[in-house]
Amino acid sequence: MVTMTAEETWEAPQAGGPLDATVTIPGSKSLSNRYLILAALGSRPVRLTGLLRSRDTDLMIAALETLGVDCRVDLDDPTNVTVIPPAGGRFRGGARVDCGLAGTVMRFVPGLAMLADAPTRFDGDEQAYRRPMRPLLDGLTQLGARIEYLGQEGFLPFVLTPPSHLVGGEVTIDSSASSQFISGLLLLAARADGPTIIVHSGQHLPSLPHIAMTVEDLCQAGVQVQANPDCCRWSVEGRGPAGTQLPDQVQVEPDLSNATPFLGAALIGGGQVSVPKWPERTTQPGGLLPKYLETMGAKIDMVPDGQGSATFRVTGGESIHGLGDFDLSPAGEIVPSIAAILIFADCPSRLHGIGHLRGHETNRLKALATEIARIGGQASELDDGLAIEPVPTQRMHGAVMETYADHRMATFAAMIGLKIPGIRVRNIGTTAKTLPDFPGMWKRMLAGEGQD
Template identity: 50%
Template sequence: MPDSAPTPSHRNDTPTGEHWPAPTAGAPVRARVRLPGSKSVTNRALVIAALSEAPCLVRRPLVSRDSELMVGALRALGVTVTEVPSDSPDAPDLSIAPAPLTGPASVDVGNAGTVMRFVPPLAALASGDVRFDGDPRARERPVGELLGALRALGADIDDGGRGAFPFTLHGTGAVRGGEVILDASGSSQFVSALLLGGARFTEGVHVRHQGPPVPSQPHLDMTVEMLRAAGATVTTGQNSWKVEPGPLRATEITVEPDLSNAAPFLAAALVSKGEITVEGWPEHTTQAGDALRGLFTRMGGEVSRTDGTDLTLRGTGAIHGITADLRDVGELTPTIAAVAALADSPSRLTGIAHLRRHETDRIAALATEINRLGGDAVELPDGLVIRPRPLHGGVFHSYDDHRMATSGAVIGLAVPGVEVENIATTRKTMPDFPGLWSEVLS
C-alpha cells in the first residue's frame, strides 16, 4: 500500500508534520525512566485549585500542550497562575491564587478533552460571556451532553443548536445546580466536569447517568478521590454521583507520574526482551495506566516492584496475544494494539467504541496503520481483532494523535524502516517523547 495520506473509514484532519525514523532496538532495552506528571491529575488539580478558597500549590505538574491550554483557560477567566521553583527537574510547580471568575473571555480548548469538558462549568460560574473554540477536530468531539446538562442546571449557552464547538457561555456568576440526567457513555469527562464544578453550584450537583455503560471508570474514581481530598462531600452509587455544595480547601496537590505514558516504555521491554524500570510508581493510584501491570503480564512480561516505589517490567522473549475488555482503560489501547501486532497469537480488544471520538477515530486509525505495514487488523464496532503477520517498514501516520504516534514508535522497535508522521504531536502529554525515547534506547 503506498505511503500516501491515509484514507481510513473515519473523520480526521489530514496528517501533517515530518516523518520521524523510529529507532529499532538492536539489543534488549534496559533503562530507568522518570516520567513527567499525569495529565489527568494535573488538569483536575488545576481546576480544583482554581475553585479553592485559599491559594494552592500544584507540585510536579505536567508541562505539555494540554496542561498549557488548561492554564491559559484559567488565566482567561481571571485566575492567577504563577510558576515557582520546584524540586523536580521536569517542571516548575504552579501556584494558583483563586479569584472571582470573570468575562468577557475567550478560551482555546485545542484538542484537549479535559479542557473542553472541565472548563465550561467554571465559565458558567463566571460573570460575563466566555467564548469557546479549539482545533478543527475539537468541533467533532462529543460535548453536547455536557452542554445540555449545564443548561438543565441553570447555565445560559449559545451554541446555535449544534451541541458542539464553537459556543458562547453567558456567565451570570452562579449556577443553580441540582439533579441532572445525562448519557455519559461518550465520555466519563462529562460526569467529572460537573462534579469538579458542583461544590460551587448553589445546590451542589447530583449527576445520574442513563445509557450504555460509562467508560474509563478509573478517571471517575480519580475525580471523586481528588475532590474528597480537597474537602468536598461526594457520594456515589450505581450510575450516580453527588457533590454537596460547600467550599473546597486545597492548599497543596502533588501530581503523580503519568502511568499511561509509561505504556510505550514498558512495551519496549516486552518487545526487545529487555528491562524497564519506571521510577515513582505509586502503591495506590486511580490512574488507568496502573492496569498495564496486569495487561503486560498476560502478554508475556514479568512485573516486579523495588523499594515500594519503582516498578520494573522484564521481557521474557515471548509476546502473547490477549483478549481484553479495555472499556475502563481505553487510552492504553494504541500501545496494547502495537504490541499485539508483534505477538505470537491473535488479540481481541473490545469495549472501546468511545475511542472513535477521541483525538481521532483510534479504532479505524490503528487498523489502517497496522495494515499499512503488512499486518492484519480488523475493526469491530467496539474494538479490534489483530492477527499477527510479518510487518515491514513504512510511514505510520499519527492523525495528530499522541497515542497513535507512540504506538508507531513501539512497532518501530521490532520493524526496521518505520517512520512516524508528526511525532511532535506527542507533546500533547509529554514534553519531549523523542528525546526520552532515544535516551532509553541508548
C-alpha cells in the same frame, strides 16, 4: 528536544539489542488538570508540584488565566505552579478560551465559566470540532446555562452564558462517549449552593477509573461525594462560595498511561525497562498496566522505595501472548500502546469495551486498524473495539505512519519501529500534548541512559 513541522517525518529507531533502561515519567496529565481546576475553585492559594508541563496542561493554565485565575510558575522549576483563585470566587467572563485539542480543557473549563460574570466563548483546533460536547453542555443547560452554538450543534465552538446563581439540582446526561462529561459536572458541583445529583442515562459508561479519580480528588479537596457507579449516580454536597479546599501543597503522581510505551518496549524489544515513583495506590487507569503486561507474558517486579511508591520493572519474556477476548473499558487511553504490543503476539486478541475511542483526538479504532494494515499487519474494527490477528514479523514492512494529530498514535508507531525497520512517523511533535520531549526520552531509553 526534537522540533519538527507537521509535514516532516521522524525515523523511529530500532532496538539494537535487549533494553536496560530507567525512565522517569512526568506528572499525570489527568491529575494535573484536575488539580488545576480544583485549585481554581478554592478560596486560597495552592502550590502544585510535579505538574506536567505539556501542551494540554499549558492550555489549561492559559484557560484559567483567561478566566481571571493567577497561575504563578516557579522560574527555577516550571513543574511547580501556585494557583491563586479569583477574589470572591467569581471568574472573569467576556473572553475566548482556546481548548486546543485537550479534552479536559473543553470538558472541564465550561464548568468554571458557569461561575463567571459574563458569557465566555470556547473554541479550539479544527480537529477539536469533531469531538463531542453535547452531553456536557446539556448538563450545564439543566443547571441554568444558555449555550449558543457557533458551528455544528453539540460541538465547538460555542458561547456559554452563565446563570445568575448556581443552585444545583438533578442532572441527567448520556455520558457514553466520554467519562469526562461526568467528571466536568462533578467538579462544578463542588461550587453549587445546594446538592447536585448527576445521573448517567446510557447503557455503557467508559473509563470509570477516571470518574473514580475525580471523586477521590474532590474528597481530598473537602467535598462530600456519594458515588454509586453501579447505578450510574453521583451526589455532591456543594460548598457554595467556600469552594474546594485542597492542601496548601499537592504533589502530582507520574503519568502511568504515558509510561505504557516505555514499559511495553521491554516486551517488543526484549530486556528490561524500569519506571521509578510508581504509586502503590492510584486511581489512574494506568495502574492496571502491571496486570495487563503480566498477562501478555512480561515479568513484573515492584521494588518499594519506602515513600509510598515503588520502582516498577518490566522484563520481556520469550514471547508475547495475545489477550483473546479482553475487556479494556477501564483503561481505554492505553489501547494504542497495548495494540502495538499485540501486533507481535502469538495468538489473536479481541479488545472490547472501547467503542468510545472513536470520539477521542481521532477515531482511534479506525486509525489503529488503518496503520496496522499499512505495515502489513492485520486488524479490524469491532462494534465496541478492535480485533488484532498477528502475522509473522518478516511479513510486515516499513512505512510512513500517520498520527492524525493524536499523541497516542505517535507513540504507537514508535513502539512498532522498535522491531520493524523503516518506520517513519509523520508529526512526531504531536506527542508534546502530554510528553514534551518524547523523541529524546525514547532515544535515551534505547541508549540505556538514566532519565531525570
